[in-house]
Amino acid sequence: MQPADHGLTPSFEELRTDITNTSCLSTRQHCYGLSDIVKRGRKRTVMFGYVALTVLGLVSAWLPLLSLILVARFCYGTLHAFCTYSSFILLMEVLEPKRRAIAAFGINTVWGVTLTLYGGLGYLTRDWRILQTAATLPGLFILPALWVIDESPLWLIVNGRPQEALQVFGKVARWHGVDLPPEAEMKRLVEEQAAEAQNTTPKRSSMGSLLKSVVGDVVILLKTPRLRTITLTIYFIYIVVAMVYYGLSLSGASISDDAYVYLVLSGLMELPAYIFSGFIVQHFRCSLHPCCTTLLALAMVGKMAITTSYQMIIFFSGELFPTEVLSRGVSTAVMMSRLGSMGAPIITVLVDSMYPWAPYVIFGSAALLAGAGTFLLPETRGQVLPDTVAHLEARERRSWVMALEALHEEAKPVGT
Known part of the structure; x- marks a missing residue:
């Protein structure tokens, strides 16, 4: 939708973006709520999300009033959580460790291709209603496949x-x-x-209010030392990576007078990033390279580097949390990322208008801190996902014991 369609200024784009991000922020708890609290499971959450998203996408393309369009935009962002992150969690739980990286980054590569095709289609049509309809119609083809998907066996065991x-x-x-x-x-x-x-596994009788559910989930994710370290580190990295990713996207759009041309170029830039990040996770230590690729954002690699970091941290977080809190951990972490994406327009518009150099200093410094934070996270490559928090803590204790024993052996004098 273009601001000129309703006689609005370009700042309307910032409002529309923040409406979507706000809806995503408010819905992360409901994303896991259907699968963890209401006990309906990953499969039903995914099915509901895709059906509702497809219907809403087709309806919203032909709404006559701006107010209705904004409401639909809010609902669309809400349903995005049901689809994207429930699907991701289901995928991580049914795949063996050596297959997770290939599958996860294969999906993300399709996202890059879709961005490119979407920009090209928009360039040809120049009508947002036709573009919205064309982008939603492929969702009809995926609906029959949802009925042949099995529930996550790990989720069934834990519940x-x-x-x-x-x-x-x-x-x-x-x-x-x-x-x-x-x-x-x-x-x-x-x-x-x-x-x-x-x-x-903690028991809940109802979903309760949004504030109560957020506080409850944070308490659950902070109840043990190792899980607390993982949770806080992942939250910070998500906020920073989302802020830098969307900040660079919004800043980069200013170099082109045609938003659709920029979208095509942006999608093409992201394709190598998805492939590169998948190669790193598959063949090297997973915990070190989000740091390395995040730091690349300081060296003018920009969009490609931060896209790599974004996709790797999403995949990496899916391997860090135990199954019993996996959905809560990933959902609340992505909720935190929306704080970063909501702050990106403020930095790129308001701060840039006063201090043109400031956005890049903010993005670069934040990326540096987030990169350093990855050293607090454990290695997950080739590891089996822990089923419970107790498993996670026990595994970390064994790792510390083995590390201390190795240091003790190295400290022994030669010949003793």
Whole structure:
């Protein structure tokens, strides 16, 4: 939608962007709420999100009033959480560790291609209503596929539904032509994990108010030392990376008089970033390279580097939180990223009007601090996702014990 369509100034774009970001900020708790609190699961959350998003996208393209368009924009941002992040969490929970990076960054590469195609289609049509309709119609083709997706077996185990998890495992084994361990052994392992998760997973009777749910989730994610370190570090990195990503996007648009041309170029710039970040995660240590690529933003690599960092930290955070709080952790972290994206227009417009050099100093300094923060996070490459908070803390204690023993051995005099 163009501001000129309703006789508005270009600053309307800032309002529209912040409306979307505000809706995303307010809805992160409901994204995990349907799957974790209401006990409906990842699959139903994804199905609801895509159906509602497709319907709303088609309807909003032909709304006659500006007020209705803004309301639809708010709802659209809300539904975005149901689709994107519930799908991502479901994907991370069903894939083995060595396949996660390829799948996650493959999806992101498609996003870069979509940006390019969207900009090209907009350049040809020059009508936002037709563009909105054309962009939403492909959603109709994905709807039948949602009914053949299975529920996450990890989620079923953690939420006390081991028999359903065994059925999913059996279906997957038949699909791939492999044999599972004996039924009694599988049942014992699944029930042990379910019992432990039931003892550690916090119970809620209702979703409650937004403020209450946010406070409750933060308390859950801060209840143990290692989980607290991971949570606070991830929150800060999400805020910074989102602020720099959207800040560079908004600043870069000023170099082109045609927004659609810039969108095409922006999508093309992001494609190498997605491929590059996937290669790094697949073949190198995961925890070090978000730092390295974030620091590249200081060296004028700009959009490509921060896109790499953005995608890597989204993937990385999906491997850090235990399954029982995975949805809460990722959802609240992405909610924090919206604070950064909401601040980006303020920095690029208001601050830039007073001090043209200031936005780049702010973005660069923040990226430097976020890069340093990644050294507080553990390595996840090749590691099995912890099912519970207790598993995470136990694994970290073992890592510290092994590290101290190694230092002790190195400190021994030669010959002793």
